[in-house]
Amino acid sequence: MKRTPKSLKKVTLMELFSLENLGNLVMLIFLQAVLGFDNLLYISIESQRAPIADQARVRRWGILIAIALRIILLFIMIELLEMLAEPLFSLDYEGIITGEFTFATIVFLFGGGFIMYTAVKEISHLLAKDHLGEGVEAKKRKSAASVIALIVFMNLIFSFDSILSAIAITTVFPVLAIAILASGAAMLFLADGVSEFIERNRMYEVLGLMVLLIVGVVLLGEGGHQAHLHLFGYEVVAMSKSTFYFSVIVLFAVQILQSGYRRKLEAVRAHRKAVMPGTDQPGGGAV
Structure with missing residues (x-):
């Protein structure tokens, strides 16, 4: 179905505070x-790549710049929604790949692929043994400016x-x-x-990266679905929210269950070690 053209609605101050607009505002903030x-x-994980002294500033400026650009992007997208919905090019290799690609679908596909690449790269780094024992400092630091730029870039993709x-x-x-400003204020606050929680609980960094990996899959699916993409005869279907x-x-x-079970095992081992010395040694019994 072809979308009807949309443009910015001009409203008076009285109309702005109508029940409909206030209801929409609550829904949009949520x-x-x-x-x-x-x-x-993503911001919390990526900011840890910056020098330690600059990490808080990187998060703050990355979010502020990204929110300003998001409002500009909002204005542009509303005004050019029909133009952005027009196909830029199409592929028609029956049985291999078919689809029509708009600007938005290209952003989704590129963004999804980039997020997946970032998540896999970070997970591989966490599992590498080259710098075992060096902890967080084993991470390759980036300049504060480069991290801010990456945060802003990724924020626009998410936008x-x-x-x-x-x-x-x-x-x-x-x-x-x-x-958008309310969501930006919430991000600044949280x-x-x-970031401090992830820093204190390193196990949750892997969990966060796995979530980002799924986000990448979601964006790829959304882009492929909007492009009516078929790969080797199979339709690409978007993952529902x-x-x-x-x-x-x-x-x-x-x-959470694994963390609780691990604490239980450690408590059991400590108890056995206290009442039966030597049971924690090889051959001495294990939980």
Whole structure:
């Protein structure tokens, strides 16, 4: 179905505070908060690549610049929505690959691939034994400017999904802008806390990277679905948001259960060692 042209709705101050706009604002703030979770996770993990003294500043400036650019992107996307929906090129190799690619689908596909590459690279680094025992300092540090640039770039990729979802609810620019500013304020408030939590609980860094890996799959699926992409005769289907969040909840639940079970095993071993010295040695019994 062809979308009808959309443009910015001009409203008076009285109309801005109508029940409809206030209801849309509440819904958009909730939507931005939910969709911003993976973005915040990425910012918290990537900021640890910057020099330790600059990490808080990197997160703060990365979010501020990204939010300003997101509002500009919102204005542009509303005005050029029909143009962005027009196919830029198509592929028609029947039985191999077919599809029509718009600007938005290219962003989704490129962004999804880049996020997956980043997550796999970071997971590989965490599993590498080359710098075993060096801890966090084994990470290759980047300059604060390069980390800020990467955070802003990735934030814009994440923005496409949230902005397109927001435009489907309303095209009243002040309402959309207030929702984006509110989500930005929430990210500024939570970024340091999330980063400190990951720093103290290194096991959750792998969990965060796995979530980002799933986000990459979601973006690839969304881009392929919007492009009506078929690979070797099979249609690329988008992962539903409910499936994504269910997967994330399962990952966190498994991690929490494993952490609790690990603490139980350590307590049992400590108790056995206290009452029966030598049971923690090889051949002395194990839990």
